[in-house]
Amino acid sequence: MNDRGLGDRSRLDALARTGLGPVPDPVFDRFTAMVRTVLRVPVALVSLVDESRQVFPGACGLGEPWLGRRQTPLSHSFCQHVVISAEPLVVTDARTDPRVTGNLAIADLGVVGYAGMPLTDADGHVLGSLCAIDTEPRQWTPAELDLLADLAAACSDSLRLRIATRSAGRRAEDAHAALDRTQLLLRASVALARTATVTDVTDAVRTLVGGTLDPDYVGISLLEPDGRISLQSGESLPAAVAGRWQRYAGDVLTPSGLAAATGRPVLLPDLATVAARVPDALATFREMGWESGASVPLPGPAGPIGALTFVxxxxxxxxxxxxAVLAALAGYVSQAVQRADYLFSREQVAAVLQRAMLSDLPDAAPLQLAARYEPAARGEHVGGDWYDAVSVGPGELALVVGDVTGHDMRAATTMGQLRSMLRAYVIDRHEPPSALLRRLDSAMQVLGDRIPTTAILAYVQSVPGGHRLQWANAGHPPPLLLEADGTVSPLPGRDILLGVQRRMPRTNHTRDLPPGSTVLLYTDGLIETRHDVIDERKVHLRRTLSGLAGAPLPELLDTVHHRLAGNDHEDDVAMLAVRTPGPAV
Known part of the structure; x- marks a missing residue:
């Protein structure tokens, strides 16, 4: 191994100018926390490498005694390979990778999977690595490596800012300004990590720079696949101006377009420079009374994805x-914008997945049937609650409402499997509901799907003189019977939930349904919150139902959801209602 890269004097001088060592730094600890969260790894490090050791000004998840020391000798350094090669180092299993098999970090620090991206100064010297570490073999996806590279670019910007700050900050007022800007970036790393939409990002940046750079306008523009530029922050501009720049060709000379096209900052200290460099924007500058501006590219995996603009x-x-501040801020903004796009795409996919898993209701005449599903207001907008209804024969309808613990993609996937199995049992096995729930429970145990799950399976059967309900309840909230006169009563009887213990006894329950009565099955998201007393919520639900005996079933479900859950409910909500025909006239 050639150590001249580690001992290069100009690189070591740049390293010294950072002023960083084996001491925690809040900015770089924040970077490692972001890496650990985004990539879901146990350990993340900002590692700076000199001739004989590596130090960790940023560390998250590092165990003792290394966390207290914040440094290791090069015998424990994977990051030295990043510095020497000036290239990323990606290791699936360090125990079998010939590049690092003898490294003592494998045994002493538990490093098995590793991905490290170069951290550079303004002159291109590689000072260290931003790395993600797994204690098990890890197949790093291209998306994960792109995210890590983007975070490393933003981290490099912070290093450059720190070097510039220390070099220029000789006078007290310069030191004060540098502190303000460093604090701005620290606040930005926190504020932008909480954003979920591009509008959130724009609002956060306006707030962040209001007392420091104090621009009149902050804009975010994105580069579309066809090369056009789309304005994402038009709501803070007059409608005519926003409409003019909502979407325009990439060869139009504006600050945002030029920064996105060239990948370099566009600095416009006065109107003369505006006229010379971005003449297509000059009329807007004069219309808005702007005198100067600056636009910096938003870095992306394959080049700029847009621009952040101040005027x-x-x-x-x-x-x-x-x-340096603007470049570092652009790195944070780019990450936030890409995350917002990812979240939007994920929510769209989740919504499609959820709709696909919740089947259309069958024609149940003479019974009336309605259902509603609402995901939790927070999370992935998809969850483990479900409803189902199946016509199993003349005059017989099967109803199911269930709840797999969690409101994320994993819960939704398990829900889909359980729903499909139970639906198959209902169609194929002409058995009482308790027997089918036992079958489902056994299948969960054998297949390893032991996520706690509650469910109700009920049959509505035509009998002489009316209809009868037969049901079995596996740990689920009891259904409610709403009679035509407004009387509401719970349908009791509940056994242990599914997925907990094999061969548990399960019980069938039977109730004749009066003409014009409604049975409501629902999941606990309708009545359970972190702040309210559950018994009071149950009373509230029964009182709400009491006044809806004559309401059409879709209206009944909408009203119940509005009054009980609202728009900010903490858990998924599924409801299924069936109504028997009224008395013959």
Missing amino acids: WKQRFEVDVLDE
């Missing part, structure tokens, strides 16, 4: 320190 109503000349 001022007075002359504003961006200095070296300001430019």
Whole structure:
């Protein structure tokens, strides 16, 4: 191994100018926390490598005694390979990878899977690595490596800002300004990590820079696949201006378009520079009373994804320190924008998945039937609650409502499997509901799907003189019977939930349904919250139902959901209602 890369004097000088060592730094600890969360790894490090050791100014998940020391000798350093090669190092299993098999970090720190991206200064010296570490073999996906590379680019910007700050911060006022900007970036790393939409990102940036750079306008524009530029922050502009720049060709010379096209900052200290460099934007500058501006590219995996733009109503000349701040801020903004796009796409996929899993209701005449599903207001907008209804023969209808613990993609996947199995049992096995729930429970135990699950399986059967309900309840909230006169009563009888213990006894229950009565099956998200007393919520539900005896079933479900769950419910909600024909006239 050639150590001249580690001992290069200019690189070591740049490393010294960071002023970082084996001491925690809040900015770089924040980066490692982001890596650990986004990539779901046990350990993440900002590692700076000199001639004889590596130090960790940023660390998350590192165990003792290493966390207290914040450094290791090079015998324990994977990151030295990143520095020497100036390239990412991606290791699936360090125990079998010839590049690192003899590294002592494998045994002493438990490093097995490793992905490290170079951290560079303004001159391109590789100072260290932003790395994600797994204690098990890890197949790193391209998306994970792209995210890690983008975070490393933003982390490098913070290193450059720190070097620039320490070099320029000789006077007290310079030190104060540098502190303000460093704090701005620290606040940005926190504030932007909480955003979920591009609008959230724009609002957060406006708030962050209001007392420091104090621009008149903050804009985010994105580069579309066809090369056009789309304005994402038009709501803060007059409608005519926003409409003019909502979407335009990439060869139109604007600050955002030029920064996105070239991948370099566009600094416009006065109107003369605006006229010379971005003449297509000059009329808008004059219309809005703007005198200066700056636009920096938003870095992405394959090049700029857009631009972050600031304009001022007075002359504003961006200095070296300001430019470093804007570049670092653009890195944070880029990550937030890409995460917002990812979340939106994931929510769209989740919604389609959920709709596909919840089948259309059958024609149950003369019975009336209605259902409603609402995912939790927070999370992945998909969950483990479900309903189902199956016509199993002349005059017989099977109803199911169930709840797999959790409201995420894993819960939804398990829900889909259980729903399909139970539906198959209902169609194939002409057995009482308790027997079918026992079959489902046994299948869960054998297949390893032991996520706690509650469910009700009920049959509505035509009998002489009316209809009868037969049901079995596996740990689920009891259904409610709403009679035509407004009387509401729970249908009791509940056995242990599914997925807990094999061969548990299960009981059938039977109730004749009066003409014009409604049975409501629902999941616990309708009545359980972290703040309210559950018994009070149950009373509230019964009182609400009491006044809806004559309401059409879709209206009944909408009203119940509005009054009990609202728009900010904490858990998924599924409801299924069936109504028997009224008395013959």
